[in-house]
Amino acid sequence: MPPYQPAGQFSPCPAFLAGQSAYTGVILHVDLTSGRCWIETPDDTFYRRLIGGRNLILHYLLTETPPGIDPLGPQNRLIFANGVLSGTALPGTGRHAIGAKSPLTGALASSEAGGWFGSELKRAGFDAIVIQGRAAAPVYLWLHDGTVELRPADHLWGLTTADTQDALRAELGDEKVRVACIGPAGENLVRYASVMHDVSRAAGRSGLGAVMGSKNLKAIAVRGSTPVGVHNKALMQTVQRWIGAHYKTDMAWAIQYGTAGSAMENVLLGTTAIRNYTRGLLSGAEQLDPAKLFPLLVVNRDTCNKCPVRCKLVIGYEDDQTSIDTRYGGLEYESIGSLGPLCDISDPVVIAKANELCNAYGLDSISTGGTIAFVMEAAEHNALPGEWQQSAPRFGDGESLLRAIRQIAYREGWGDWMAEGSQRLAARLGEETTEWLATGRGQELPMHDPRLKQTLALGYALSPTGADHMHNFNDTFATSEEGDICQRLKEVGVPVPIPLWGISEHKIEAYYYETAFKNFYDCAVICHFYPYLYQHMVDALSAAGGWDVTLDEINRIGLRAITLGRLYLLREGFTAEDDTLSARAFYRLAEGPIAGKALTPDELRHWRTVYYRRMGWDENGVPSASALSALDLEAYQPSLNHL
């Protein structure tokens, strides 16, 4: 471990200041209990091996926290991590990662967000922030050009996310301050509270907002003025030119409508789960047609640092009954699916209002919708306690959905139960209710139905973060040679296209490579919508760090993240038997586009074992010493000492 330096004014490495390095060389550590700050200045080998993002998060969780800690206790680390490429001029790199031990799953929380926060953090001179401890009273962290200040935040506690950002910008006298913060949900330790950036960009999954709330940390504000350079500008420009020539065609879908544009098609194809996975058809699905939805709700477009695509939407709406605040941005497909069809709701105004509330309170829209849909089904079965049975949210009832979201954020009444997530709720309600759960490792499933996307189902089950669609393999995106996934698979010699249905040795090979690539993206940290190929990443990373990166190295960086995630799971007591999904993932529909389709639990177990073997893990999913050695991860072997 490199030596720590004393607190004070911190300066990036000379190469970064000279515009010759894409990393600052400075990792900030903050102990909120003592108020002490210090920096770590890792060497070049550290950056080249881990790159940043998820690998950095896992490095600190594995080396600085003991097994079995309380995710909401002071020992947990909350880590904001850029990647080496974050904040560079390369489009798609306006992202950063956040991680901790998850209060929802007890496993890894590792979520990425776009916007400007990560890039600004790097311009302020920091690659990452590692936060530990718990402040005695609410505080916020103010970072500006190497200076670190902890300031009181009592006056911010209780504010929504947009009001927090507005108040901080006014207080600091700078409208360009970038803010990461929590809303009331994080303060109230809702187990799926998010951390919001620039108000509308969520590091949504796995309860990172609750970890931030548990530390009494309301916000981090950053401002920096050092441009992020690279070691080899000419080489980086070759990649910039390639994407400049291709994004208008390859990302036309994102330019046109963003992810919201896919909502109706996903419902029609069976991608979006309806009525808590019990129906195949959605009444009023045509209301989600972007040709109708956009004129009704979209008032502007928005973007992230250095991104020409502008896929983000600005939503606004006003009528006698509903007002939607444009500051909260949205809608994304995942939010539409989870707050709409999953709750058997197709009214776009209700869905948009629900999304606004999630962003204002700082709630993960996927787990919020998933938990409420579970309650809606429990209400249908009369499985709720007496008083709640009368007032519970109901399928198709938008008003009850909106009411439930507020109850969750403030833990009002039965909202206190819902704030624990659907799996803990089912445990309180009784064994029979687990039949209605749609979770992986205790986290509500994303809006890509695992009954249609069966390799993705395996990915949901294996993910160290609980069910996650981002660092995963998406069956329906790989059926055409034209797509970027197939182009990448061709680079590594996997035959394409990939069949849609089922899992096979062929699909496991595709899954192996593509999940490694997606994990590389989450280390670098890059927007998953960008269709870069391996060679582009070889050039970009070589340019950023002044290295001679190879295609195999890109793959190994991603495999490192997967393997470190596996070590973390094993260290926290998870076993192969936990690599599965809850009952709804196997429930076969009688109607609709995917009627009769789903893996069986046995099939999932079989392919899980095949994947373990491909990774060099034993039948219990434990990486062998040689598998660790092949990825230069011997130093993390002690994580397996308890086995």
Add this chain to the structure above:
Amino acid sequence: MSGQACLILERRILSLLPEGLTACGEIPCRLYVPAGSTIRETLEKLGLRLPAAIIPLVNGTTQDVSYRLQEGDEVRLLIQLSGG
């Protein structure tokens, strides 16, 4: 197999085609094609190459593009987009 199947291209997919909406006079565009070929083969013959995966909905059921068209099939071609 003799007979025809009908491919239905809706606004979204038409707008992403290089030639835009000019290929069809109406929306959705209905193309009648011979049965017997797979959907992938049919799209290749028609020169419909998109920068994204297409998933067909055949008579209301989601299918792979390797599905072999049968007489009377109605096929809605829907585009699959990244994450979100």
